[in-house]
Amino acid sequence: QPRILSGMQPTSDSLHIGNYLGALVNWVKLQDEFDAYYFVADLHALTVPTDPEVLRRRTRVTAAQFIAGGVDPERSAVFCQSHVTEHAELGWVMNCLTGFGEASRMTQFKDKTAKGQNANVGLFTYPMLMAADILMYDAAYVPVGEDQRQHLEITRDLAERFNTRFGEALVVPEPYIVKESAKVMDLQEPTAKMSKTTSSPKGLIDLMEDPAKIAKNIRSAVTDTDTEVRYDVENKPGVSNLLVIHSVLSGTPVQQVADSFAGKGYGDLKKEVADVVVTAIEPFQKRMTELLDDEAELDRILASGAERAREVAQATMARVRDRVGLLPAA
Numbered sequence: 001q002p003r004i005l006s007g008m009q010p011t012s013d014s015l016h017i018g019n020y021l022g023a024l025v026n027w028v029k030l031q032d033e034f035d036a037y038y039f040v041a042d043l044h045a046l047t048v049p050t051d052p053e054v055l056r057r058r059t060r061v062t063a064a065q066f067i068a069g070g071v072d073p074e075r076s077a078v079f080c081q082s083h084v085t086e087h088a089e090l091g092w093v094m095n096c097l098t099g100f101g102e103a104s105r106m107t108q109f110k111d112k113t114a115k116g117q118n119a120n121v122g123l124f125t126y127p128m129l130m131a132a133d134i135l136m137y138d139a140a141y142v143p144v145g146e147d148q149r150q151h152l153e154i155t156r157d158l159a160e161r162f163n164t165r166f167g168e169a170l171v172v173p174e175p176y177i178v179k180e181s182a183k184v185m186d187l188q189e190p191t192a193k194m195s196k197t198t199s200s201p202k203g204l205i206d207l208m209e210d211p212a213k214i215a216k217n218i219r220s221a222v223t224d225t226d227t228e229v230r231y232d233v234e235n236k237p238g239v240s241n242l243l244v245i246h247s248v249l250s251g252t253p254v255q256q257v258a259d260s261f262a263g264k265g266y267g268d269l270k271k272e273v274a275d276v277v278v279t280a281i282e283p284f285q286k287r288m289t290e291l292l293d294d295e296a297e298l299d300r301i302l303a304s305g306a307e308r309a310r311e312v313a314q315a316t317m318a319r320v321r322d323r324v325g326l327l328p329a330a
């Protein structure tokens with residue numbers, strides 16, 4: 001079975017619906033067809049200074065959200081990045097293959113430093129660690145949202161560079177990005193992506209939020225001065241965003257959702273989207289409570305996921321060490 005891999009950073013106590021629709025929904029779908037590896041990118045999260053106790057909590061909460069969202073840990077390996085130490089090791093090899101200028105051109109680093117964030121070197125080398133995450137598992141596809149596209153491109157470049165320099169050893173991965181849902185927008189600012197770091201609380205739909213509050217956020221979503229419900233991302237970003245959220249959660253093509261609102265207004269749309277979201281979120285939250293109630297079981301899942309991941313990672317690292325000319329340890 002071909003492999004796929006993806007990860008999320010434990011940088012908040014709740015995933016938002018952008019993480020869910022842009023990535024997690026596809027993780028769940030793809031686990032049927034692929035040998036899947038899904039991890040909490042706790043090493044990446046260290047690029048943002050966080051209280052250790054908070055990081056530990058968020059790491060568990062993030063893993064639990066994968067499972068509550070439908071990832072089956074019996075089929076897919078669910079693990080913490082830091083538990084498979086080969087990630088950091090391959091990350092170093094990737095750093096040594098990357099040009100300084102090339103890394104400087106990565107937009108995430110440029111955006112964050114432009115906003116005055118006090119950047120550390122970890123943030124600078126973030127994409128190379130991410131390349132290591134992916135290349136470690138010979139992943140054929142990487143299901144992510146649109147904002148990760150550039151990271152996938154540098155990963156492909158690094159894989160090809162490695163193969164050219166040292167002989168075919170790494171699989172060049174393809175991004176798996178579903179066009180419509182790959183960029184869920186901020187409810188208050190529908191031309192900007194929904195983001196845990198830049199969105200205001202009213203612009204977000206957090207999966208762990210009180211359903212009444214979620215419904216309220218949806219009812220006060222920014223739309224436009226027109227009245228027609230129509231899927232038109234260019235001219236009607238707010239309305240289109242709501243239609244996409246509805247479409248993915250209700251499993252109905254977006255055009256069909258739009259057509260069902262013919263002759264109706266934005267109030268009707270918002271009400272129905274709120275209903276669809278709340279209906280989807282209730283079982284998710286219930287499952288979260290169960291998962292978080294049994295921390296030992298969650299840790300056991302993470303340990304067994306890491307064990308599975310380590311098997312693949314050790315084989316890849318043995319190959320990589322040999323290719324680049326590092327002596328075997330024994």
Ligand code: TYM
Pocket residue numbers: 005006007008009010018019020021022023041044129130133134142143144145146147148151181182183184185193194195
């Ligand atoms: P992160 O933690 O920021 O986001 C997790 C996933 O959610 C997607 N996403 C969105 N999709 C649609 N609309 C949005 N508004 C939205 N916001 C976020 C992201 O695209 C992502 O798929 N660098 C990664 C973590 C990572 C990783 C990896 C991913 C580390 N190593 C290897 C894949 C493979 C990140 O920060 O995602």
